[in-house]
Amino acid sequence: MVVCTANICRSPVGEALLTDGLNGADITVTSAGTRAKVGHAPVPQALDFIESALGEHALREGVQLTKDTAEASDLILTMTEQQRMWVAQLAPRMVRRTYTMLEYSRLLDELDDRTTYASLSDLVRTTAPLRGRANAHGASNDIADPYGGTPEAYATSFDLITAASRKISARIIEHLAALPRPSNPPGLHPEM
Secondary structure (H helix, E strand, O other): OEEEOOOOOHHHHHHHHHHHHOOOOOOOOOEEEOOOOEOOOOOHHHHHHHHHHHOOOOOOOEOEOOHHHHHOOOOEEEOOHHHHHHHHHHOHHHHHHEEEHHHHHHHHHHOOOOOOEOOHHHHHHHHHHHHHHHOOOOOOOOOOOOOOOOHHHHHHHHHHHHHHHHHHHHHHHHHEOOOOOOOOOOOOOOOO
């Protein structure tokens, strides 16, 4: 589950990129918002980015994150620390399975490359105690909301989401024992 505020900009981009990167991994990626614009299509900038990056259209609408949908997720990736705290208040059981996207992309570097896990849930359970090491460097965990901003703001936000999504997808596939090993790393098409 990828979470942002309105679920019409950052989280649809994260959802599309992770879905592409985890293609064939039997992992369903969804997205939702903390204050979703329910029923609204993603903003044109997000739609254009997804089409340019993946050659596909995002056929989805804004969805509100609920306690039930949060608790049904193995992993929740938010765009900001504030959203991570919001999820933890909504669904306290999820605190050890909720990270910012940037935080989780760094956290996966703390795992032994030779270790594999039977499921995404097992992988996430193992990464929870490593949160402190992933945050020890003092790097920002937030991907700023470009909504209503400049083209440069959208580009910066989507570039951060792209890098984190590529890394997370690749590392999840590396660590899940039951997944077939792709001959090429998953992620965006080479021309990106």
